[in-house]
Amino acid sequence: MSLLTITNLGMNFDGFQALNAVDLTLSEGEKHAIIGPNGAGKTTFFNCITRHLKPTTGSVTYWDSELTVLKPHQIVKLGIARSFQRINIYPELTVFENVQVALIADHGQIFNMIRPGASLYRDEVARMLELVSLSDDADAMAGVMSYGKQKQLELAVALASEPDLLLLDEPTAGMSPQETIDSITLIGKIAEARKLTLLFTEHDMNVVFSIADRLSVLHHGELIATGRPDEIRQNPEVRRIYLGEHADNAA
């Protein structure tokens, strides 16, 4: 049985077809990249999976749960987490507090007035920060850290719900070349250690080809190819539409 089965997924925005009849299945433990030019529908695709958007057509099944009828927080409870293209942390809280808040929220204790929040999950937070190599930054104000470290923190926040499936929307966007390498190494390491299934969008082809087991290409909302990196590299339609200018880098 597939971990995620997407069938005939479509999203229409007031007459504009942003996603059209997308079919895709993911196996447990797979690292799958979604690539495609700007505006191809990658973020819309993610939003339909995590139900931040209600798709116009189709179904998304996680094991045997239909996600399109759920709310985003119910989807998190099933074991699916995501990061967003824009940084999504509390800049005025410390690194430690950001992860702590995520853990408290995940355990549904946000309204628990009996135990003060500051004492909760300290060991778990420390473990999470170690996992993303941010232990030394625990007391730093999140908003003043480097962009790369803010993305690492976002990863820790996403991991707080102990997901089995992690969706990352352009995890290295805006990073320096060194930050990109560090970040990808970290993501790969965490995915292996936690046996995560990873679905990610990414523009940097070096990143894509370094971690993806399989990839899918979206073009004008349609999924035009799915396969292993070598199959995608050699797919004539993909080369013509998208990879052409990057193909030499990716080879």
Ligand SMILES: Nc1ncnc2c1ncn2[C@@H]1O[C@H](COP(=O)(O)OP(=O)(O)OP(=O)(O)O)[C@@H](O)[C@H]1O
């Ligand atoms: N809420 C919305 N209302 C109307 N149109 C939208 C909405 N969200 C996205 N679109 C349109 O749908 C298309 C796909 O957008 P989407 O953001 O999913 O693409 P993308 O592949 O993630 O692009 P990028 O690589 O630039 O992030 C675009 O033409 C976009 O303008």
